[in-house]
Amino acid sequence: MRLIMFGPPGAGKGTQASRLSERLNVPQLSTGDMLRTAVARKTPVGLEAKELMERGNLVGDDIVIGCVLERLQEPDATHGFILDGFPRTIGQAKAFDTELEKSGSRLDAVLELKVIESALLDRIVHRARAAKAEGLPVRADDNPDALRVRLDAYRAQTEPLAKYYHDAGLLRTINGLLPIDEVTAHLLIELRL
Ligand code: AMP
Numbered sequence: 238m239r240l241i242m243f244g245p246p247g248a249g250k251g252t253q254a255s256r257l258s259e260r261l262n263v264p265q266l267s268t269g270d271m272l273r274t275a276v277a278r279k280t281p282v283g284l285e286a287k288e289l290m291e292r293g294n295l296v297g298d299d300i301v302i303g304c305v306l307e308r309l310q311e312p313d314a315t316h317g318f319i320l321d322g323f324p325r326t327i328g329q330a331k332a333f334d335t336e337l338e339k340s341g342s343r344l345d346a347v348l349e350l351k352v353i354e355s356a357l358l359d360r361i362v363h364r365a366r367a368a369k370a371e372g373l374p375v376r377a378d379d380n381p382d383a384l385r386v387r388l389d390a391y392r393a394q395t396e397p398l399a400k401y402y403h404d405a406g407l408l409r410t411i412n413g414l415l416p417i418d419e420v421t422a423h424l425l426i427e428l429r430l
Contacts, residue, residue: 238263238317238428239342241324243398244350246387247357247364248413249420253350254321256421260430263317268325271304272296273376291377293386295394298328306336325395330402347402348424350413358384 238261242250251267258265272290275283282304286296305323308314324330337343352360358381365379378387402408409427413420 238319238345239337240317240319240345240428241347241402242319242321242350243347243395243402243408244413245352245354245357245391245395246384247360248350248352249360249417250321250350252417253348253420253424254319257424257428258319260425261317261319263319264313265319265321266305266308266314266323267321268301268304268323269321271308272301275304291383293378293383293390295325295390298326298332301325302329302332305333309336324398325390327394327397327401330398344407346409346428347398347407348427349399349402349408349410350420351410352413354388356414357388 240257240263242254242257244250251265251269254265254267272282272286276287276290277283282300285300289296301323305320309318324333361379361384362381365375368375368379378384399408399410411420411423411427415423
């Protein structure tokens with residue numbers, strides 16, 4: 238299956254994509270993780286992305302599209318994938334559609350996790366605290382200032398994709414405020430699994 242997880246920061250995309258990835262036996266492709274790895278390794282992509290990510294801004298379309306297309310060449314992605322955090326702009330979505338068309342494949346669904354904005358800040362603060370308590374590194378953008386920028390970027394650049402994929406007949410919207418197991422159950426129902 239070829240799926241996109243879609244929703245604002247803190248909606249639970251990563252958690253649900255990871256569960257679906259295990260269930261469907263397809264890789265979870267998180268552009269945020271790819272970029273964080275590039276930043277940690279100080280690659281040219283990482284050097285370009287670092288400041289933008291820390292502030293909560295989006296990284297340029299060309300860079301992100303390049304990362305995704307390269308990752309999709311790997312053998313584990315030939316029979317399916319769950320994209321987590323991509324596309325985030327209409328430009329990325331259109332470029333991705335062109336690539337899918339070239340390869341003769343198509344998306345099965347775009348899964349939207351709907352979460353009201355007031356719940357997102359709480360979730361992000363909780364995620365940062367939980368990481369700290371476990372001795373894990375806290376994301377540089379998991380703080381109130383960067384979150385505000387990330388939410389603005391979501392509203393301005395990413396939310397219009399809901400209409401784009403709705404018009405394409407691919408959008409499935411799930412209430413992301415439900416408990417984690419229930420969200421997973423609803424996702425599986427939407428996928429008729
Ligand atoms: P995430 O882990 O998905 O929350 O992404 C963390 C950060 O990585 C975002 O705030 C952006 O700075 C960057 N990023 C991840 N995916 C994309 C994308 N598709 N387009 C642009 N920037 C991205």
